[in-house]
Amino acid sequence: MNTLLTPKVATLLNKLHQEAADQMPLIRAVMKKMRSGKTAPQEMPSNWAERMSDFHLPVSREQGCFLYQTVRATKAQYVVEFGTSFGVSAIYIAAALHDNQNGRLVSAELIESKAIKAKSNILSIGLSEYVEIRIGDALETLKEPDKPIDILYLDGGPGLYLSVLKLLQPHLREGALVIADNVPTMDDDKNPYARYVRNPANGYLSSSIEMKGGTEYSLWTGV
Ligand SMILES: C[S@@+](CC[C@H](N)C(=O)[O-])C[C@H]1O[C@@H](n2cnc3c(N)ncnc32)[C@H](O)[C@@H]1O
Structure with a gap:
C-alpha cells in the first residue's frame, strides 16, 4: 500500500x-532583504514567519518521501512536527501513518491562516483523523505531548530548533528519531543545534544528510 500514489493525494501534492x-x-527576493548582513539561519529577524505568511516553504518531494519512508519503516505511532505551513510535510507523514494503519501527527504552526489552509488540504484528501494541528508558538503548543514521541520533525525557524528539542527531549522515547531540515552539512560554529546533536555526550547519534539545505538525522540514545 502506498497512499502517496492515490490520485487524490498525488494530485494535491x-x-x-x-x-x-x-x-x-x-x-528569494524577500529572503534576500531579510538576510542582508546576516549569515546564519538563527539570525533571521524575529518576525520572519509573519513576513513569510503567504509562502509554502515546503519540504521537497525527496524530503517528503524520506519522511514517508521513515514513518513507515519505524512504524511510528506518535510524530511531532514543528512548522506545518500549508501542510506538505504533514501530508507525507499522514499518508505513512494511514498506511501503517495507526498513529498520530501533532503539528505546530504559528500563523493561523497557514494552519487553517493546512487543515483544509488534509481534510480534502481524507487524512484528518491522523493529524492534529496546534495553532500558536510551538514552544507553548507542544509543551505537553500526550505520549512518548517516536519521531520529532523540526521544520520551523531554525533559530528555535534547540529550544524545541530541549522542551521535548524528556518526552522522546529511547530510540526516537529527530529529523531537522535546513541544518548545514558542514560543521558550523554558528549553529547551536548542530553542535548540540553532534556531541554524543548530549545523548544523540547524529548524521548529516545532503538533502536540500542539509538534513540532520539524529537518534536519541538517551544519556
Ligand atoms: C519551512 S515552513 C514549514 C514547511 C512545512 N513543514 C511543509 O513541508 O510544508 C516553517 C513554518 O514554521 C512556522 N513557524 C515559525 N516559527 C514558529 C513557531 N515559533 N511556532 C510554530 N510555527 C512556527 C512558520 O510560520 C512556517 O509556516
Missing part, C-alpha cells in the same frame, strides 16, 4: 509543490 515552485522568485 503536485498542486502544492507547483504553487511552492512558482513562489520561489518572490521568496
Whole structure:
C-alpha cells in the first residue's frame, strides 16, 4: 500500500509543490532583504514567519518521501512536527501513518491562516483523523505531548530548533528519531543545534544528510 500514489493525494501534492515552485522568485527576493548582513539561519529577524505568511516553504518531494519512508519503516505511532505551513510535510507523514494503519501527527504552526489552509488540504484528501494541528508558538503548543514521541520533525525557524528539542527531549522515547531540515552539512560554529546533536555526550547519534539545505538525522540514545 502506498497512499502517496492515490490520485487524490498525488494530485494535491503536485498542486502544492507547483504553487511552492512558482513562489520561489518572490521568496528569494524577500529572503534576500531579510538576510542582508546576516549569515546564519538563527539570525533571521524575529518576525520572519509573519513576513513569510503567504509562502509554502515546503519540504521537497525527496524530503517528503524520506519522511514517508521513515514513518513507515519505524512504524511510528506518535510524530511531532514543528512548522506545518500549508501542510506538505504533514501530508507525507499522514499518508505513512494511514498506511501503517495507526498513529498520530501533532503539528505546530504559528500563523493561523497557514494552519487553517493546512487543515483544509488534509481534510480534502481524507487524512484528518491522523493529524492534529496546534495553532500558536510551538514552544507553548507542544509543551505537553500526550505520549512518548517516536519521531520529532523540526521544520520551523531554525533559530528555535534547540529550544524545541530541549522542551521535548524528556518526552522522546529511547530510540526516537529527530529529523531537522535546513541544518548545514558542514560543521558550523554558528549553529547551536548542530553542535548540540553532534556531541554524543548530549545523548544523540547524529548524521548529516545532503538533502536540500542539509538534513540532520539524529537518534536519541538517551544519556
Ligand atoms: C519551512 S515552513 C514549514 C514547511 C512545512 N513543514 C511543509 O513541508 O510544508 C516553517 C513554518 O514554521 C512556522 N513557524 C515559525 N516559527 C514558529 C513557531 N515559533 N511556532 C510554530 N510555527 C512556527 C512558520 O510560520 C512556517 O509556516
